[in-house]
Amino acid sequence: MRPLFDRPAQEVAPLLLGAVLTRVSEEGTVALRITEVEAYSGEGSDPGSHAHRGRTPRNSVMFGPSGHLYTYFTYGMHVCANVVCLPEGRAAGILLRAGEIVQGEDLARIRRGDAVPKRDLARGPARLAVALGIPLSDGGADLLAPPYSLELDPHPPLAAMSARTGVSGPGGSDAYPWRFFLDGDPTVSPYRASAPRKRAGGAEPPR
DNA sequence: CGCACGATTTGCT
């Protein structure tokens, strides 16, 4: 299964739909069925990718072996989880955006909050990381070895696709239709058009 | 060394 991830993220992404990702911790086990992902190439001109401007300390994991976990911290409070693609030396990743909890719902609810509706437990990238209990320090972990396991769906469901949500700026969201999701699944996050990039102190109004 | 901003979520209006 490993070589599967040595391919471009946009090819691997739809195959992850329906797959079950499990994480075991001292607290217990939580497993989720992946329902929504986004691919980031990091090569060529993909302005949305963290690897777009080359290798940095933060994104170095993306340049490592495929099938590993790339985590990043954003907005001063959120952790997001990605699957690294392409062989060592080349960077690409798949952002896990949403999933349906299929095991350990009680533990997921403890982490996310009592009043959280079942469908919202892992609906959104940061929520997904919280539900599974993925800490920032898990970056670089092998997703095919404990405490993780990843089981692909032998009959991958039909994937719908659209522009990516979080990518803003020219050539950003519209450039690649690399958001893949299970159409009609209630755990898929509502599509939000990317916020227009703010023009700092802008003498120049955006057109 | 300083500053602007983000692969988001949440809560209030």
Next chain:
DNA sequence: GCAAATCGTGCGA
């Protein structure tokens, strides 16, 4: 519907 929360990263000086 809109803005705040909150801080590491990356770029410019």
